[in-house]
Amino acid sequence: MDKNAEIALKLQALRADYAARLPAEIQQLRSLVEHLTKPNPALQLDALNQLRQRLHKLAGSAGSFGFPELGKQAKKLELQTQAWIDSNQLDLGLVRVFAVAVAALDGLAQNDSPKKTPVVSQLAPLKTNTLIYVLEDDQDIADEVCMTLRHFGHQVEHFSTIAAAEVEVLRRPPDFMICDIMFTEEGRETPEAVAIMQQQLPVPIPVIFVSTRTDFDAYHAAVRAGAVGYFVKPLDIIRLVDCFEYYLDRNRSAPHRVLIIDDDLELAEHYKLVLSSADIRAEVINNPREIFEKLQDFHPELILLDINMPGCNGAELAQVIRLNQDWLRIPITYLSSELDEEKRANAMGRAGDDFLSKPMGDRELVTAVSVRAARSRQLSDALDRDSLTGLLKHSRIKEQVDVELSRAIRSGENLSLVMLDLDHFKQVNDTYGHPAGDKVIKAIAHLLRQRLRKSDAVGRYGGEEFVAVLPRCGRDEALALMEDVRQRFGEITFTVDQRSFNVTLSVGIAAYREGVVRAEQLLHEADAALYRAKAEGRNRICI
Structure with a gap:
């Protein structure tokens, strides 16, 4: 079994373990609610604080593990406990209603079905030197975030306390941090600690904060600590990774x-x-x-x-x-x-x-x-860019062909144009659904962005058709590059509802030569080569 397929199985195991622990967690909540009815103010306050902390964690994690309704209800109950703490008084009538609502969480845990999202795995993950620190005191969420980031080839280290992270950040600053805002057991909030760390570093570290909080003060504190993103729990891990990758792409991009x-x-x-x-x-x-x-x-x-x-x-x-x-x-x-x-x-x-x-x-x-x-x-x-992939739109990639062709004609330098298409993509949508199709589209876009140079332009030409403009690149060099992309993409395994599938590419390449004076000519030749690749059986490259 390849490394990333193993990671996908571990992610599924994490969700299963979480679901198995839910009954005991809900029973603990019910026991704490019983303490609220005791005529002991100190016991009541302690129970309220424990309830708030446990409900806070449940509200933040449940949705990520396939229990969205449970997470929503836990959030409502958390807000009620906070209101009682703030007012310093309990209404026994409301406590009885509260107890019924807590007992009903068990039904939500059983009725919610785990979230089915395609998981992408690669046999040969693309290596990067990006070091990411994840500061999260909820072990379940931390494990999923870390595994997902490692799945994309990043080096990840997890810290369950702010204190442990502070020492390591100053000793070995990471390239990026993903931090929960509240660390309940330490009684600290991360933005303040991160802001202090940032002042002691030669270069500020970009940070994505995650939290169940949606108030202005939380966002404001995040900005002061160097936030480049803010995500509300339950986490959409794919969106978080997209934000992270977008930031990296933007900062790796060509100079202004x-x-x-x-x-x-x-x-x-x-x-x-x-x-x-x-x-x-x-x-x-x-x-x-x-x-x-x-x-x-x-x-x-x-x-x-x-x-x-x-x-x-x-x-x-x-x-x-x-x-x-x-x-x-x-x-x-x-x-x-x-x-x-x-x-x-x-x-x-x-x-x-x-x-x-x-x-x-x-x-x-x-x-x-x-x-x-x-x-x-x-x-x-x-x-100019396609919202799903971040690649250039049809009109803009055609403009890039014009620009680079004009430059090649003036300079006499090499230029190659690549047109590629996903094989049998309609079957993917019909069989596994459009969300799975979107995952496939994003996977090839991500692969192209990573494998091509900064000077290359890549665009989404149609639904599942892409164009890459490769200046100062001869046809043999373009062939070797696209053969690498073709093989790597064919090794990617997509999983939906425990069903796995692979998708292949067909590629057409046209190289600039004397006599080609219009972009339409080059595009037509690349398209003709692509058509031939499909006619000859797909999953191949024609020049």
Whole structure:
């Protein structure tokens, strides 16, 4: 049995163990409720605190293990215990109703059916060096989160107390942390502890917080501790992993691209060097007449534009840029020493989006540009990328074919275009359901993102059809790369309702050669090669 299939079985065993322990846990709750009827204030308060803690854990974990209704009801009961604690008084009539509700939890535990979600396993997991610390005092949830993350090839360490994590974080900082907010037995909340740790680290650690809390204070504390995500229990583990992977993809992605347009060439070059030192790719032009060629070739995510330039001032150039529909989405920030409020207002009213004042310190420049370029990419991704896979949409991947073909024609460099399709995908949807089909789609998208280079572009061309644009990649190199992808994907096992299945790929590759001048030609040839691969029996590559 391969490693990840074994993990999948362990996950199922965890859910079974959880279900087996539920009757005893509910019986313990019923015993604590009986203490509420005793005429002993100290005993009542102790019982209330224990009830709140146990119900809190049950509310957070039940849904994750296939008992959503049980989790919802436990949350309601937890809120009632908290209200009694806050008011410092018990209503015996309500206690009797409460006791009936606790007794009814047993029925919910028996009637709820375990959640059936496809589990993806790989024979050869893709290795990463990502070190993740999971801070969670609920062992069941911790085990599932850790196993799922390891399943995707990450190095994971679990800490059941904040104190243990604090020592290790300062000794060996991880790349990422996933933390529960409340550690009941320690009487501590994680955001405050994490915020203190962050101050002692040279580089802050990105954190995803998980909790049953949905109040503003919990979210606010999470932000102060460096949160990049917040998930409410019961956990949707797949969504959590998606958030984590999205963050990694975003931070592994290509540098931001910034175009500086300024007639002061030395200053512009200074800005370029400063931005380059912060891993921001910057290009400079000081002649507005070069704008069309530079936009077409460089595709900036942000334009820094001086207002006062001879011949064509910044406000006029901004309007020239805005006349082309292809460049409407590129944000234009004026970077100028202009102090006249009327001129600044006029420039902002004529196609500009923002204004930064010269002189500007290096750190301020990097921060201002980083924030604006990141926001530009985020908005562009929302428009350009498929919501299920995070890959480029049909129209945008076709544009990338155009861009890279034009570059290959000018430079004479290699270019390969790959078109691939999932074999018999309709049968997957018909047999196992559309959620299973979505898992398959996301699996191939994830594999493509991991195996291809930063400079490659990958898009979802249709329902189960994908296109990859591989610049500076000859056909033999493309063949070797896609053969690796084909084999790896064929080894992935998907499981739904204890039924396992595999899905294969058919691939067509077209390599740029002299005489190909239109993207449609290259796409047509790749499509023809894909059609041949399917006609010859599928699960193969044709060139």
